[in-house]
Amino acid sequence: MAKKGRVFSGARPTGRQHLGNYLGAIQNYVALQRDYECVYCIVDLHALTSLTETRELRQNTYEMALEWLAAGLDPKESIIFVQSQVPQVTELHMLLSMVTPMGRLVRLPTFKEKVRQQPDNVNYGLLGYPVLMAADITLYKANVVPVGEDQAPHLEFTREIVRRFNNIYGEVLVEPQILLTQVPRVMGIDGVNKMSKSLDNHIELAATPEETRKRVMQMVTDPARKYRNDPGHPEICNVMTLHRVFASDPSQMPQIEADCRAGTIGCAEHKRMFAEDLNRALASLRARRAELAQHPQMIRDVLEDGACRAQAIARVVLREAKDAVGLP
Secondary structure, X not given: OOOOOEEEEEEOOOOOOEHHHXXXXXXXXXXXXXXXXXXXXXXXXXXXXXXXXXXXXXXXXXXHHHHHHHHOOOOOOEEEEEHHHOOHHHHHHHHHHOOOOHHHHHHOHHHHHHHHHOOOOOOHHHHOHHHHHHHHHHOOOOOEEEEOHHHHHHHHHHHHHHHHHHHHHOOOOOOOEEEEOOOOOOEOOOXXXXXXXXOOOOOEOOOOHHHHHHHHHOOOOOOOOOOOOOOOOHHHOHHHHHHHHHOOOHHHHHHHHHXXXXXXXXXXXXXHHHHHHXXXXXXXXXXXXXXXXXXXXXXXHHHHHHHHHHHHHHHHHHHHHHHHHOOO
């Protein structure tokens, strides 16, 4: 079957993946393989912009690759690799930086937010993060980049850089199009913040069933409900939101919601039901992960092969860009 185009997407290596990673990106990565030629990158260079300690970077990269594969990414269908293993991206990053106004970078909301988050580590790489992202995308002539609506402005910046480069040097780089995806905002077990490892409010995909149950039982539910028999408000309950996604029998969810509203089931009961469904939903992924983890060299071979395939594309595109600029 003919593919619709080439997709590029990347994620920073944060180690073991959690439900937010799965619902926000990995699930979509797997689905896109059917219709697109996909290039998926573990962007370890991007990670350096916010890390002050890198001892776990290699292990985190391995863990991310392991769980991508366990979730269904197919190295026969997609190119899966590590950013730093394709050095051409840093050369293209340099070329693109020459056509990027510094004032535009400083004004980007993402840069301002990062400065607030890490005021003691405002480095050059952090400022140039969007340019490196543009190099990631354009190095593979990706014509489609899947993003949530809140991330669309980031891709528009890449499109701006491509237009500037092409206006100066000729039509060399491909201006990527936005593929809007329905990316849910997955709240953490605190019910207040987005699920995050740094906030320790996450549920790992690879957690044991018992660990999963423990984390689910810690989840904040309906803040307006103090006692078991109080009427519930499932529309504001984080457990209910996630349960709808992972329900083993979705047809039962309306009854569970009705029981919640009537106060005939309590939050603790509902959390036990959700934990059971969540463990059931993740069972095959966890089994596949355990199987793959027995063969760590195979994971490294997948990444090495992916890097070779990515470089085959990258060398051609970089050569075209350097020829256009006038570099030897």
